[in-house]
Amino acid sequence: MARRPGAEEERPWGLAEHGRLGKRKVVGVVVLDGWGEAPPDPFNCIHVADTPTLDALKKVPASLFSSLTLLHRFRFGSYMRMEILCLCGCMAWQGAPERWRLIKAHGTAVGLPTDDDMGNSEVGHNALGAGQIYAQGAKLVDLALDSGKIYEGEGFKYIQQSFDTGTLHLIGLLSDGGVHSRIDQLQLLLKGASEHGAKRIRVHILTDGRDVLDGSSVTFVETLENDLAKLQEKGVDARIASGGGRMYVTMDRYENDWQVVKRGWDAQVLGEAPHKFPSALEAVKKLRDDDPKANDQYLPPFVVVDESGKPVGPIVDGDAVVTFNFRADRMVMLAKALEYEDLDKFDRVRFPRIRYAGMLQYDGELKLPSHYLVAPPEIERTSGEYLAHNGVRTYACSETVKFGHVTFFWNGNRSGYFNPNLERYEEIPSDTGIPFNVQPRMKAVEVAEKARDAILSGKFDQVRVNIPNADMVGHTGDLEATIAGCKAADEAVKIILDAIEQVGGIFVVTADHGNAEDMVKRDKSGKPIRDKDGNVQPLTSHTLNPVPIAIGGPGLAPGATFREDLPDAGLANVAATLINLHGFEAPRHYEPTLIQVSPVPF
Ligand SMILES: O=C(O)[C@@H](CO)OP(=O)(O)O
Ligand SMILES: [Mn+2]
Ligand SMILES: [Mn+2]
Structure with missing residues (x-):
């Protein structure tokens, strides 16, 4: 079994049996990407x-509800808090808090x-799979920059030689989104690098508009150009050399x-692009103005050129390169291109001999x-590694x-299997070359059908999927398409729940963070901000909202319900819950399980 160096080998991997929850029930785990909870709007x-x-998971019809309530009253001797919601003024639905709740998916x-x-997605799936809360890349970089330790490390000393x-x-994403990078970290790095000897600096920007508002690229470029001008005053030759929108350039x-x-x-x-400008600010402004459909995410590539039309900053032999994003998934491909002598994915034309360092190491197994x-x-x-050690078969x-989300991120940023005899990971090819609002159903149904087949095959104990629509289409800011995407995601969940029903299994439906539940820029009071013509600005980013988690299915022990003593629970509490549902006690160092199992009288 593949192990990372430094792991504590001596701690046993065997998990105790749960006692009240049996083993070998198929557990279907659905992560709805970008599916948060917010008031109707x-x-x-x-x-x-x-x-x-999804509505049915949240609520149960009144008739079913009354029998459930009686059952619960009988079991627990008291009613749980229930919320009554009237739909269409005729059918009453009532909340089922013992099987549906919200959990935190943002911040600390x-x-x-x-x-x-x-x-x-990175931190969300890390937390879901690992069952523990780790200081994540953003925070680790903050600490290293604040303490100055970043300049004492091997990586910095290595690039310093150039x-x-x-x-x-x-090279990296220029915004304050905090998902892949942060401009304030870039600013500190620029200052620190120049103080530690960098005399000529070129920044290659990727405009955002996904984790921040579309159009904000102009302000971020202005900020960066001001900083670079200050460095120039100090004698450092510092400029922006190239750019492009993150979804069209580099960050696949x-x-x-x-x-x-x-x-x-x-x-x-190579210093080659269809668009050439004397400055990055002109580039982003003009590219946006010239094409009404242009947006920050999909800005075409450009290079900055001098008076004679020569690019100001191609990467050449002897240079140093830092990719300043801390998040891995959208930097791994560029890291491969910069580091691997042999790469047949595209014609690099020239492979410069450089000293390259990532802000972080993006893949611990590939050491990349x-x-x-x-x-x-x-x-x-992680829960995946524990379950593999305890014979649980996973699909x-x-x-x-989103493939790496339910594999690489879920497994603590490691690609590959823990135990190839017990695991199978399958990827459905995504559409390429089109923005995701063009085909908002994406491959949701295909993914669900694969999951259905895996559930019905009897070969797996955990069948785990990520359904991307609410997130990927939500990021486009296209409301109509996002609504269609959410509908497709719901249909996908139905396919999986039907299969779980058929095999007498258990389902856990949750999400990694919010997105599609709030698609408009709001003022402090929560009202959509409108311009003088009454237009709103779409919110393309994730949100701070909590996400739902629902458990159920015929295989769920009748006495299993959500605990009421964990009001602040978050994504990291899910792993212990899943381990329980596979019939084991969770490791003691995990965040506590969300469920309790009451004995059912006779
Ligand atoms: O697309 C991405 O890279 C991020 C947003 O920057 O979304 P997610 O975390 O859902 O993958
Ligand atoms: Mn996500
Ligand atoms: Mn997203």
Whole structure:
């Protein structure tokens, strides 16, 4: 079994039997990406969408409810808090808090620096799979920059060797979104690198508009250009050299489309792009103004050129390169292109001899990149590894754009199987070359059908999927498409729940963070902000909202319900819950399980 170095080998992996929950029930785990909970509202696409399956998990019809209530009263001797909701003025639905609740999915609950940080897939799936809360990349980089330790590490010393004769290139996402990178960290790094000897610096920017509002790229470029001007006053030759929108240039993931990386490579390394500008500020303004459909996420690649039309900062032999994103998934492909001598994914034309370091090491197993400025969180003893040691057979599936979420992130940023005899991971190819509002149903049904087959096959104990629509389509800011995406996600869940029903299994339906439940920029009081023509600005980012978790299915022991003593529970509490549902006690160092199991009288 593949192990990471440094793991504590002596701690036993065997889990005690649960006692009240049996083994070998099929547990279907659905992660609805970007599916948060927010009050009903026209900009809450999940609320607007037709989602009968998810609605039914949240509420039970009154008739069924009264029998459940009686049952619970009988079992627990008291009623639980129930909420009554009238739909269409005729059918009464009532809340089922013993099987549906909300959990935290943002901020410190998932290891981010502050509770103002929205959740994201990396930290969300890390927490879901690991059962423990780790200080995540954003926070580790903050600490290393604040203490100055970043400049004492091996990674910085390595790139520093190029400072005398070469250029330092910084490539990454330019925003304060805090999901993949943060501009304030870039600012500190620029200052620190120049104080530690960098004389010529080139920044290759990727505009955001996904974790922050569309159009904000202009302000971020202005801020960066001001900083670089200050460095120039101090004698450092510092400029922005190239750029492009994150979804079109460089930041692809899970090898969905290498052309995205190629576009970035051409601009950053070769100094070639269809658009040439004297400055990055002009570039982003003009590219946005000239094409009414252009947005920050999909801005075409550009290079900054001097008076003679020569690119100001191609990457050449002897230079140093830092990719300043702390998050892994959308940097791994570029890291491979910068580091691997042999790569047949696209024609690099030129492979410069450089010293390259990542802000973090993006893949611990591949040891990629081999040099990095900050050590990544060591996520150890994940639920996947425990379950593999205890004979639980796992199937995981998503489409390409989220495949690594339910495998790599879920397993603590490690690719590959813990035990290939017990696990199977399957990827459905995502659409490429189109924004996700064009086909908002994405591959939700295909993923669900794979999960259904895995459930019915009898070969697996845990069948885990990520259904991406609410998130991927939500990021486009297209409300109508997002509503269609949420509907497709709901249909996918139904396929999985039907299969669970058929095999007498258990389901756990949850999400990794919010997105589609709030699709508009609001003022402090929560009202949508409208311009003078009454138009609103779509919110493309994730949110701070909690996410639902529902448990159920014919295999769930009748006495199993959510505990009421964990009002602040978050995603990290899910792993212990799942381990319980597989019939084991969770490891003691895990965040507590969400469920309790009362003995059922006779
Ligand atoms: O698309 C992404 O990279 C992020 C948003 O920046 O979304 P998620 O965390 O859901 O993958
Ligand atoms: Mn996500
Ligand atoms: Mn997202």
